[in-house]
Amino acid sequence: MANLETQILDDIIVTGRRKLLTLGSAALAGLVLGSAKEAHAATTYNDSDILNFALNLEYLEANFYYLAAFGCTIDKPNAAAIAAGAPAAGIPITGSVGTAGTVTGGSKVPFVTTQVASYAIETAIEEGKHVLFLQSALSTLAVAQPAINLGTSWQMLGSALTPAAPTFTPYDSEADFLLGAYVFEDVGVTAYHGAASLLTVSGNLSAAAGILAVEAYHAGLVRTTINTLDTTGTTLIPVTNAISNLRAALAVQVAASTTYDPSPDDYGLATFQVSLAGGANVTATRLVDAAADNSKTFAIATARTVGQVLNIVTGGSSFKNGALTSPATGVFYPNGMNAGPNGFK
């Protein structure tokens, strides 16, 4: 796999800036589907713009997990982080594009079970590797870490939930940590999924597919663990449904629903009814975040456009007065994302 990085780097250099699809028509996972709202300029993006968008998301995820698992940010690993496999020199947060921003908020979670603690450590290390991989693949085109809010952002998010949870923080218990992780992971899946068909360089697609798989492993891990902890379905699972409902509402603001990505395009962990061959409806868990309409969606995961993902991670600020606005700022990205001259923000 070491060769993959080299190959991707070469591909980016050789292929250079290629044509590209517009944010609206192509990011729309569902090319199969119909048209979606195209309330945005027909800007074209190249592979590096797309990978930099992913890098912005990875900076956010990696810092969240580093803070939760170790109590430090990715650029200043403490002894616990290094012992678990973090690079001793830290993960760089500077880049050729944009100014390195700081991370506010966040603290180590008081873990009490081996299960959740070990999952947090594993995920932190893996998200850090994704940052390093994308930086390496992008080389001189890589963006710096944007300013990231991992403190008061959680209360902003909590306030937007129904029912509202205005004092929510993911750092005070294992259960709340899992809910915080839940906020990110399914979004990561939909973002890489939506990006896949935008990429034009074969090596980039392979890498994106590989990271998509890992984000889905993380998402499945988080959903499984929450499902295991909430044996009555009354404590954590209703919160997952509230989070999914919010994400779905923010996504549909930007793009209309489609066959494979219907509205709502996001589902919490509450059980649902399914029809199995040769039998009546039975109750099923919802460990996979995929729509489940027998006639349409075929249990295929949602893909979101860059605009939809931006709107989610900025709490709706990228969509104002019926159109996408740029830069989108708010919630986790108080100053917006770092992007090149043509990149997503």
Next chain:
Amino acid sequence: MDTKLNSLIDKALSRRNFLAGAGSVAAVGLMAGCANDGVTNMSGGSSTGSYTDADVLNFALNLEYLEAQFYLYAATGHGLATTDTSIPSGYTGTYTMGTVTTNSSVAQVGGGITAAQQQIINEIAYEEQEHVRFLRAALGPAAVPMPNIDLTFFAPLASLASNGALTSFSPFASFDAFLVGAFIFEDVGVTAYAGAAPLITAAGVASGYLTAAAGILAVEAYHAAYIRTAITGRAIAAGSATAYPYITYANDVAALRATLTVGNSGAPGTGTGNTGAAGSSTSVEVPLALPTGLTTPSSIVAADSKTAIGFARSVNQVHHIVYGSATVGAKSGGFFPSGTNSIFSTTTA
């Protein structure tokens, strides 16, 4: 199984590129139409290359038939409906519809599973059933019918993986055994879709097949994460691999999968999992860890140790695994006693 075991020992497989002809895939002429459910139909594909997008999707369909049958039997004691396995209307190919080989052990998962556990099996069964339906709808008249599938292969596979220690393993015997049975498939499904996605032509990308494949890849990874998380969590709760041997069974399966594909592109140099040189993986398998205390990581995710990027397998590597055979030139075996209904059905080096 002696033949297979011997072949494992005897084979010294040569390295080769990802897939025969992979570099020369030509654009496929698609006759796109719309099925009733809105899925773009890709019947009648033609190609000047060695295979078409339909061939790639039909390869995936073979795997989905296998997964769906396993999970449906586990959930209900019955398999796919005939309408989901038969020759589609307008089919002009030569493959015929097969049957599922079962025995008395192939039944709804027993061992006193809980309602919550049953709901988990129901979910996975449903999702795999839907994947079969999706691919059949997308392929339309080009969809291959279900090949012969042998759901009694788990026992010989487990025997092979455990060096003969497990003689009558059945994934239908208990929930823990089911987890091991599912473990056999799920990481493979993830890597198979990751390997197949880049094979889809530009025309196929424009028709949405890449996005669909990526969406199924994600679901397979959710499933794989569930299985790996459940086995890890139950092993932690039990306290040791001795107290919860299923984690060892799963890792034996992972090691066997690595052995079956040794020598192939991207495949491991050893049969023991991720034992590559520091900083790079030579294996596409990551065994499950058993974390102890609050400072050691788990290994839920199967990904490269340096980049944390998920692995890909070639269609050939996947065939070696589902045939349970390292033999080059094998046309059938294991879960597919008459081979897959696929142009990729013969294993190569």
